Amino acid sequence: MPVFHTKTIESILEPVAQQISHLVIMHEEGEVDGKAIPDLTAPVAAVQAAVSNLVRVGKETVQTTEDAIMRRDMPPAFIKVETACTKLVQAAQMLKGDPYSVQARDYLIDGSRGILSGTSDLLLTFDEAEVRKIIRVCKGILEYLTVAEVVESMEDLITYTKNLGPGMTKMAKMIDERQQELTHQEHRVMLVNSMNTVKELLPVLISGIKIFVTTRTSQGKGVEEALKNRNFTVEKMSAEINEIIRVLQLTSWDEDAWASKDTEAMKRALAQIDSKMAQAKNWLRDPHAQPGDPGEQAIRQILDEAGKVGELCTGKERRDIVGTAKTLGQLTEQVSELRARGQGASPVAMQKAQQLSQGLDVLTGKVENAARKLEAMTGSKQAIAKRIDGAQSWLADPHGGPEGEENIRALLGEARKIADLSEDPKEREDILRSMGEIAGLTAKLSELKRAGKGDTPEARALAKQIATSLQNLQSKTSKAVANTRPTKAAVHLEGKMEQAQRWMDNPSLDDSGVGQTALRGLVAEGRRLANALPASQRQGLLGKCEEVEHLMAQLAELAARGDGDGPQARAVAQQLQDTLKELKGKMQEAMTQEVSDIFSDTTTPVKLLAVAATAPPDAANREQVFEERAANFENHAGRLGATAEKAAAVGTANKSTVEGIQAAVKSARDLTPQVVSAARILLKNPGNQAAYEHFETMKNQWIDNVEKMTGDTLLSDFVQNLTGCIRSIRPTNDRHAFKCNLLVLVLCFLVNKKFNACMEMCLCVFLQVCERIPTISTQLKILSTVKATMLGRTNISEEESEQATEMLVHNAQNLMQSVKETVREAEAASIKIRMDAGFTLRWVRKTPWYQ
Structure with a gap:
C-alpha cells in the first residue's frame, strides 16, 4: 500500500493517481457497460513520461549516493515501476487494435496498480535515505554529549560549547524542515516538542558543566551534586534526541x-x-x-x-x-x-x-x-x-x-x-x-x-x-x-463517563471492554481521591465507589448471560447511571477542595529553599534549616504533581491538555532533586557566582514547569465553574477564606495571561485543522484509486485487499473528523470580545434545513 507521510510524496503521487483513476474509470465502463475503450496512447504516454523522469532522477541519485541501503532498495523499485509501465504501454497498443480485448484490460489495471505501488516504494526509499541523513546528525550530537564527561577546565568548556553549538543549530534546522514536510500533525508536534526541550536544556547543560568545573578546580564542596546535575541534563537531552530519532522513522500514527x-x-x-x-x-x-x-x-x-x-x-x-x-x-x-x-x-x-x-x-x-x-x-x-x-x-x-x-x-x-x-x-x-x-x-x-x-x-x-x-x-x-x-479508557472524567454511558445503554454490544474499563478507571480515581480526604468524608466517597463496582458487576453478569436487553438489566443500568452521577459529583467536590489547598501557593517552598541556600555562613543552624526546607520542598513538589495528575484525570480537559499536564508533572518531578542538588552546591559554596547562577537556572526551569502544570489544571477544570468552585470550598474560617481569595487571584492572572495569547492560538489551531482537509482529501483520492485497481482482481491477496479497505475507511473517518474540527475551531476563532464596548461578537450557525 502507498504511504504518504510527507508532502513531497503526496504531491508526486497525487497527479499519478489522478491519471490512473481516469484509466480505471475507462476500464470499469468497458467491463460493466461493454463499451469500447478509446485510444489510450496519449494518457499512457503522459504517465510513461512522468514515470520515466522519476526513474531517471532516481538512478542518478543511486549512482552518487553513499547510502548502501538506498543502493540496495532502489533497483527493485525501478524494476517494479518499469515493468508496470511496460504493461501499460502494451495495453494501450493492444486496445488500439482491439478496443474490447480482455487481456489488454487486465494489463491496463495491473499496470496501473503496479505504477502506483512502485512509485510509492521508490519515493519511500528516497525519503528513508533523507531521514537517515538527519539521524546521522542526531547521533553525532548524541555522541558529542558524552564528551561532557571529560570537560574538566574552563578552556575545555569553551571548546566544547563552540563545537556543540553548530551541530545543535544544524540539527534544529533539519528537524524544523522535516516537521514542516510531514503530513501527520501528531508527528510534527512530537518533533517540535522534543526539539524545544533540547533547546531549553542546552543552557542548563552548559551551566551544569560550568559549576562542575568551577567547584572541581577551586577545590570547593558540592562536586558530587554538580556531577549529578550535569549527568541528569546529559541523560535528559539524550532521551529527547533518541525520541526525535524514533519519531523520524515513523510513517504512520505511533x-x-x-x-x-x-x-x-x-x-x-x-x-x-x-x-x-x-x-x-x-x-x-x-x-x-x-x-x-x-x-x-x-x-x-x-x-x-x-x-x-x-x-x-x-x-x-x-x-x-x-x-x-x-x-x-x-x-x-x-x-x-x-x-x-x-x-x-x-x-x-x-x-x-x-x-x-x-x-x-x-x-x-x-x-x-x-x-x-x-x-x-x-x-x-x-x-x-x-x-x-x-x-x-x-x-x-x-x-x-x-x-x-x-x-x-x-x-x-x-x-x-x-x-x-x-x-x-x-x-x-x-x-x-x-x-x-x-x-x-x-x-x-x-x-x-x-x-x-x-x-x-x-x-x-x-x-x-x-x-x-x-x-x-x-x-x-x-x-x-x-x-x-x-483496552485504554479515555484520559479524563468526561471521556470515561461517555464510554461508560455507551456501554450502559447497550451492555450486550461488544465494545472490547472499553465501557467497563472506563468504569473501573472512575472507581480507581474515586478511591485515590478518597484516600486523601479526612476520615469523616472518606466513607461517603468509598461507599459510592463500592456501589458503582457492585452494579457494574451485576450488569456485566446479566449481559454475559444474554439478558443485557431485559427489564432487569435496564433497571440495573439506570441505577448505575444515577449512582455514577453521584460519584462524579463527589469526586469533583473532593478534587476542588484538594486543588484549592495545594495550588493556592506553589512557589513559597522553593523560595524558602533559596533563602536557606544563600544564608550567611555564620547563620545559626544553617545546614539544619536547609535540610528541613529541602525536605519540605520535595514533599510539596510531590503533592503538586500528584494533585495535578488527579485533577487531569477527574477534570474536563481535552486529551492534549491532559497530556500537557502529565508532561509538565514529569518534568517537574525529574527536576525536583536537581533543584535540591543545585541549592546544596550553593549552600556549600557561599558567594560563588557560578553556583548562584546555576541554582537560579534550575529553579526557574522548575517554576516554569510548575506554572504550566498548575495553570493548565486550574484553567481546564475551574475557570468555567468558578462560582461553583468558590461555593464548594465554603470557607468557615479566615484561613480558608484567604486560600479561596488567593485561588481566585491566581485564576484571574492565568485567565488574563491566556486571553492575551488567545487570538494567536485560535488562529494557529484554525490554520492547522484547515490544512488537514486538503491533505487528507488527497490521501483519500490516492487510496480510492489503489482500491479501485484491486476490485475484481484474482491476483491480489486477501490480506492486501483488507489492508487497502481498512486504510480507505480510516482515511474517510479522518476526513470527516477534520471537517468537524474545522467547524469547531472556526467558531472559536470567530469570537471577538469588544472590551471597551462591553459586548462579545460570536459566530452562530443557522439551524440546518433538516432540523
Missing part, C-alpha cells in the same frame, strides 16, 4: 507510545511503594500509633500505587492486584477503626495488623512481577527495533561478514521471547512461522555471501525478501505486545 508510559508508570509506582513501606510497617508494628498518622497515609498511598499498576494490567494479573489492594484497604479501615476506639493492642487488632503487613509484601511481589513482565516484553520489542538497523545494513552489504547473521539470530531470539509471553495462540504461531521463514532465508543468503556470490541477482532478491520479512515480524511482535495490555 501505536506503541503507551509502552514507555506504562513501564515508566509501573516503575514510579514501585519506587513510591518502596519509599513508603518502612513507614507503613512501623505504623503497623506500633499498636499505640494513632489513626490518620503518616504511617496510615503511607499504607493508603501504597494501595493507591498498586491500584494504578493493576489498571495497567489485564486478565488474571489485573484481578489479582486490584483484588488484593481492595482487601488490604478494608483491613486498613478495620485496624484504623480499632485503634480509634483505643483497642489497638487487642489480639484482634494485632492479628489484623500482622495480616495487613504480610499482605503488603504479597501485593508488592505481584506489582513487581507485573512490572517485570511488561518491561521484558517492551525490552524485547525495543531490542528488535535496534537490531533491525544492523540487520538491514548487513543485507545491503554484498560482502557483509558473519556478524550480520548473528544480529538476525539475536533479533529472532527477542521475537521468541515475545511469542512465549503472548496469550494468543494464533499470534504466537504466526510469529514463530515468520521466524522460521527468516531463519531459512538468512541461512541461504549467508551461504551465498560465504561463496562470494553476495552481489548476484539471487542474493539481492533474498536480501530484499528478508528485509521485508523482518519488517513484517517487527509489526507482528509490536502488535502482540500491544494486545497484552488492557
Whole structure:
C-alpha cells in the first residue's frame, strides 16, 4: 500500500493517481457497460513520461549516493515501476487494435496498480535515505554529549560549547524542515516538542558543566551534586534526541507510545511503594500509633500505587492486584477503626495488623512481577527495533561478514521471547512461522555471501525478501505486545463517563471492554481521591465507589448471560447511571477542595529553599534549616504533581491538555532533586557566582514547569465553574477564606495571561485543522484509486485487499473528523470580545434545513 507521510510524496503521487483513476474509470465502463475503450496512447504516454523522469532522477541519485541501503532498495523499485509501465504501454497498443480485448484490460489495471505501488516504494526509499541523513546528525550530537564527561577546565568548556553549538543549530534546522514536510500533525508536534526541550536544556547543560568545573578546580564542596546535575541534563537531552530519532522513522500514527508510559508508570509506582513501606510497617508494628498518622497515609498511598499498576494490567494479573489492594484497604479501615476506639493492642487488632503487613509484601511481589513482565516484553520489542538497523545494513552489504547473521539470530531470539509471553495462540504461531521463514532465508543468503556470490541477482532478491520479512515480524511482535495490555479508557472524567454511558445503554454490544474499563478507571480515581480526604468524608466517597463496582458487576453478569436487553438489566443500568452521577459529583467536590489547598501557593517552598541556600555562613543552624526546607520542598513538589495528575484525570480537559499536564508533572518531578542538588552546591559554596547562577537556572526551569502544570489544571477544570468552585470550598474560617481569595487571584492572572495569547492560538489551531482537509482529501483520492485497481482482481491477496479497505475507511473517518474540527475551531476563532464596548461578537450557525 502507498504511504504518504510527507508532502513531497503526496504531491508526486497525487497527479499519478489522478491519471490512473481516469484509466480505471475507462476500464470499469468497458467491463460493466461493454463499451469500447478509446485510444489510450496519449494518457499512457503522459504517465510513461512522468514515470520515466522519476526513474531517471532516481538512478542518478543511486549512482552518487553513499547510502548502501538506498543502493540496495532502489533497483527493485525501478524494476517494479518499469515493468508496470511496460504493461501499460502494451495495453494501450493492444486496445488500439482491439478496443474490447480482455487481456489488454487486465494489463491496463495491473499496470496501473503496479505504477502506483512502485512509485510509492521508490519515493519511500528516497525519503528513508533523507531521514537517515538527519539521524546521522542526531547521533553525532548524541555522541558529542558524552564528551561532557571529560570537560574538566574552563578552556575545555569553551571548546566544547563552540563545537556543540553548530551541530545543535544544524540539527534544529533539519528537524524544523522535516516537521514542516510531514503530513501527520501528531508527528510534527512530537518533533517540535522534543526539539524545544533540547533547546531549553542546552543552557542548563552548559551551566551544569560550568559549576562542575568551577567547584572541581577551586577545590570547593558540592562536586558530587554538580556531577549529578550535569549527568541528569546529559541523560535528559539524550532521551529527547533518541525520541526525535524514533519519531523520524515513523510513517504512520505511533501505536506503541503507551509502552514507555506504562513501564515508566509501573516503575514510579514501585519506587513510591518502596519509599513508603518502612513507614507503613512501623505504623503497623506500633499498636499505640494513632489513626490518620503518616504511617496510615503511607499504607493508603501504597494501595493507591498498586491500584494504578493493576489498571495497567489485564486478565488474571489485573484481578489479582486490584483484588488484593481492595482487601488490604478494608483491613486498613478495620485496624484504623480499632485503634480509634483505643483497642489497638487487642489480639484482634494485632492479628489484623500482622495480616495487613504480610499482605503488603504479597501485593508488592505481584506489582513487581507485573512490572517485570511488561518491561521484558517492551525490552524485547525495543531490542528488535535496534537490531533491525544492523540487520538491514548487513543485507545491503554484498560482502557483509558473519556478524550480520548473528544480529538476525539475536533479533529472532527477542521475537521468541515475545511469542512465549503472548496469550494468543494464533499470534504466537504466526510469529514463530515468520521466524522460521527468516531463519531459512538468512541461512541461504549467508551461504551465498560465504561463496562470494553476495552481489548476484539471487542474493539481492533474498536480501530484499528478508528485509521485508523482518519488517513484517517487527509489526507482528509490536502488535502482540500491544494486545497484552488492557483496552485504554479515555484520559479524563468526561471521556470515561461517555464510554461508560455507551456501554450502559447497550451492555450486550461488544465494545472490547472499553465501557467497563472506563468504569473501573472512575472507581480507581474515586478511591485515590478518597484516600486523601479526612476520615469523616472518606466513607461517603468509598461507599459510592463500592456501589458503582457492585452494579457494574451485576450488569456485566446479566449481559454475559444474554439478558443485557431485559427489564432487569435496564433497571440495573439506570441505577448505575444515577449512582455514577453521584460519584462524579463527589469526586469533583473532593478534587476542588484538594486543588484549592495545594495550588493556592506553589512557589513559597522553593523560595524558602533559596533563602536557606544563600544564608550567611555564620547563620545559626544553617545546614539544619536547609535540610528541613529541602525536605519540605520535595514533599510539596510531590503533592503538586500528584494533585495535578488527579485533577487531569477527574477534570474536563481535552486529551492534549491532559497530556500537557502529565508532561509538565514529569518534568517537574525529574527536576525536583536537581533543584535540591543545585541549592546544596550553593549552600556549600557561599558567594560563588557560578553556583548562584546555576541554582537560579534550575529553579526557574522548575517554576516554569510548575506554572504550566498548575495553570493548565486550574484553567481546564475551574475557570468555567468558578462560582461553583468558590461555593464548594465554603470557607468557615479566615484561613480558608484567604486560600479561596488567593485561588481566585491566581485564576484571574492565568485567565488574563491566556486571553492575551488567545487570538494567536485560535488562529494557529484554525490554520492547522484547515490544512488537514486538503491533505487528507488527497490521501483519500490516492487510496480510492489503489482500491479501485484491486476490485475484481484474482491476483491480489486477501490480506492486501483488507489492508487497502481498512486504510480507505480510516482515511474517510479522518476526513470527516477534520471537517468537524474545522467547524469547531472556526467558531472559536470567530469570537471577538469588544472590551471597551462591553459586548462579545460570536459566530452562530443557522439551524440546518433538516432540523
